[in-house]
Amino acid sequence: MNATVLATRLLTERARPRGIAGWRHAHWLAVGTVCLGAFLGQLTAGITALVLPALGQHFRTDYAAVEWVALAYLLVLVALLAPVGRLSDLVGRKTVYLGGFAVFALASLGAGCAGGLGVLVACRAVQAVGGAMMQANSVALVARGVPGHAMRRALGIQAAAQGLGLALGPSLGGLLVEHASWRWVFWINVPIGLFGILAGWFLLPRTRAEPWAPRSGGGDGRFDLPGLLLLTGATTALLLALSTASGLPLPGWAAAGLLLLAVLLALGLVRQERRTARPILAPGLVNTPGVRPGLAVALIGYLLLFCPLVLGPVLLTEAGVPVLRAGLVITLLPAGFAVAATVGGALLPRGWSDVTRCRFGAAVAGAGLLLFALLPVGVAWAAAPLLVAGYGLGLLLPANNALVMRAIPAECSAVGGGMVNMARSLGTALGTAVPVLGVHLAGAASGGRTVLLALAAVAVLAVALVRPAGRAGRPGPPVL
Structure with missing residues (x-):
């Protein structure tokens, strides 16, 4: 064979x-x-x-x-x-x-x-x-x-x-x-x-109902290698720069240079994607009504999810809470997220659209983070705000993903899903770097509360960014 x-x-x-x-x-x-x-x-x-x-x-x-x-x-x-x-x-x-x-x-x-x-x-x-x-x-x-x-x-x-x-x-x-x-x-x-x-x-x-085979000679079958290299360079430079806030030992000038390089490569990527026949990022998808703000909301959602996961244990242990107990309290955030993502919608009015669910979820998450920032640090005071924030994010993110995927044509759904997950991963990276940077600059107590207040403001931004989906991309029945 x-x-x-x-x-x-x-x-x-x-x-x-x-x-x-x-x-x-x-x-x-x-x-x-x-x-x-x-x-x-x-x-x-x-x-x-x-x-x-x-x-x-x-x-x-x-x-x-x-x-x-x-x-x-x-x-x-x-x-x-x-x-x-x-x-x-x-x-x-x-x-x-x-x-x-x-x-x-x-x-x-x-x-x-x-x-x-x-x-x-x-x-x-x-x-x-x-x-x-x-x-x-x-x-x-x-x-x-x-x-x-x-x-x-x-x-x-x-x-x-x-x-x-x-x-x-x-x-x-x-x-x-x-x-x-x-x-x-x-x-x-x-x-x-x-x-x-x-x-x-x-x-x-x-x-796919038919076997796949690579095309020969046709421009439509080419993979966008320059786009891949530019995308890889831009994301690598950006994440390395962000990682300096998480402890990666790079001097300040190197971090600034990496950020500048990320911007230049991103501009080159935009130019490449507009002129190639098969773009990796498909600018037409990004420009579809509802997709660009949906990707921004996905990034913000995971920023709001991961910042408290990183910052919470620091604040609690600094206040004298044992590490094991602090870890158990922090799990209330993903636990609230999981419950809301599955059955949390049952508590909402049946007629609410995904747009309304997104806005309500972002507002609830922001309220939880605001309470976490303003209430005294401790197990009893942290549990309810974290549960509320997780519940809000569990309403926000599934509804937002549904809005984005409805706007994307069926034949490009994996590209759209990849862009959603890329936004999620960038939000995760920011959610890891931002709290560490805040603690380094202003100390655990003051820096942590400042970051939480900023997160509450970012949640308000998510409320404003939510938009209805553009054209529907639903296909017919799936192939068996």
């Missing part, structure tokens, strides 16, 4: 068994499979944050070196989300999604077996490739695989899976590091990845 035939077979999506495809609730099985990838991605993010001190001790190096274990993953992930989305629209979203599970599991196995820090960082970069293959398709698979009336609920369930992974990550990571080994932080992904491949093979509908 030659390489072309083998590649064609691997890239040919298989239909679900007839018994599953014919069941009227089969789309919820597909949503559950996508939730598995969403849970795995956020679980990995939470667990990895706990393992960095243990890695420093094991490899006998400082925090600046082991920080690359987290940074390498984030750099590769953000750079590849949109390009992988474009590739998925061409090849097939199911194919790329299942491939993401395989790459993620193999890289996790290698990371757990790594004998040196350099090998571990390289495995984390490969792991990010698998993460991008899953994340770039998760929103698209949900949005295009369920009936229109169920899209918001399905995206809410997916967001709840992310919140659950985020809530369990720190506690599970602490247990594994304390009672087993840091290696199990990565090995635990292997069985989850294998189960995801099996579940997706049987439960996900195929997204």
